[in-house]
Amino acid sequence: MSGSGCLDGRRLLVVGASSGVGRAIGLTAAAEGAMVVFSARRVELLESAVQMAGAHTRAVVCDVTDESSVAEAVQETVSALGGLDTVVYATGVDPLIRIENVDGVAWSKLFATNVTGASLIIRAALPHLSAARGRAVFISATSVGRPLPGMGAYATSKAALEELARAWRSEHAEVSFSTVAIGMTLGTEVTADWDTDLLGDLGSIWGSRGYLFDNGPGYMNCEQVAETVVSVLAAPTSIPYVSVLADPVHTDPET
Numbered sequence: 057m058s059g060s061g062c063l064d065g066r067r068l069l070v071v072g073a074s075s076g077v078g079r080a081i082g083l084t085a086a087a088e089g090a091m092v093v094f095s096a097r098r099v100e101l102l103e104s105a106v107q108m109a110g111a112h113t114r115a116v117v118c119d120v121t122d123e124s125s126v127a128e129a130v131q132e133t134v135s136a137l138g139g140l141d142t143v144v145y146a147t148g149v150d151p152l153i154r155i156e157n158v159d160g161v162a163w164s165k166l167f168a169t170n171v172t173g174a175s176l177i178i179r180a181a182l183p184h185l186s187a188a189r190g191r192a193v194f195i196s197a198t199s200v201g202r203p204l205p206g207m208g209a210y211a212t213s214k215a216a217l218e219e220l221a222r223a224w225r226s227e228h229a230e231v232s233f234s235t236v237a238i239g240m241t242l243g244t245e246v247t248a249d250w251d252t253d254l255l256g257d258l259g260s261i262w263g264s265r266g267y268l269f270d271n272g273p274g275y276m277n278c279e280q281v282a283e284t285v286v287s288v289l290a291a292p293t294s295i296p297y298v299s300v301l302a303d304p305v306h307t308d309p310e311t
């Protein structure tokens with residue numbers, strides 16, 4: 057697929073594109089001919105992605121927990137790209153915390169970023185997605201349905217995100233909504249704030265009870281996930297849900 061131009065002419069907004077999976081999706085999509093807006097809060101990282109992606113790409117700052125920021129970002133995207141037909145919501149936070157320690161503030165922050173923000177982005181983009189009969193992809197996690205201890209609140213938010221995709225699809229069949237649930241992926245910042253002592257305690261449980269195997273068996277890198285997401289965007293069919301894991305044969309745990 058690499059460089060085949062399978063997204064030629066597409067106008068794509070990637071939210072959560074300053075690092076990790078979202079950044080790789082933006083870069084891969086640009087290499088496949090899409091015009092891409094990279095969006096998130098950290099402008100320097102967005103600018104460096106745009107520099108790497110080349111022509112027809114733009115950085116647009118957005119905090120998805122702020123509704124006016126979302127509206128402005130979508131408007132800026134439409135102006136920059138001359139329209140909008142495709143959205144990828146890769147934004148996510150994943151606090152490592154035992155479920156009994158998640159207070160109201162933490163639940164609110166988690167849902168504002170992982171769930172509500174996705175709906176606000178689609179709501180703001182809807183006139184353009186509907187007119188274009190476009191596509192939207194939400195990035196979820198393969199741990200939904202079997203939450204890892206210490207990641208139960210996160211898995212709960214991702215379960216809600218998956219239901220959100222179904223809810224949007226039920227009311228807007230003119231737009232193709234896809235959930236891409238991914239397994240363990242290296243090269244991202246999602247674990248940056250994790251407490252290493254708690255990780256030590258939980259990590260052994262994850263290994264002994266098979267959670268790591270279920271979400272692997274090895275690790276993917278961001279480019280592998282990005283290629284898969286671009287395939288979903290370029291498919292001649294609508295793909296409501298796909299689960300993506302490391303290939304047990306071709307996995308290099310060092311990448």
Ligand SMILES: NC(=O)c1ccc[n+]([C@@H]2O[C@H](COP(=O)([O-])OP(=O)(O)OC[C@H]3O[C@@H](n4cnc5c(N)ncnc54)[C@H](OP(=O)(O)O)[C@@H]3O)[C@@H](O)[C@H]2O)c1
Nearest residue numbers: 072074075076077096097098119120147148241244245246
């Ligand atoms: N890595 C894995 O193993 C794994 C497994 C399953 C699912 N996932 C999912 O994959 C997606 C990408 O995560 P990642 O692993 O690539 O982690 P990451 O590197 O931390 O990326 C998260 C992105 O979300 C953005 N973000 C966070 N809060 C935001 C806000 N309020 N407004 C706008 N953007 C915000 C961050 O940008 P700023 O901080 O610049 O705003 C960043 O670009 C997430 O949905 C995650 O849950 C990851």
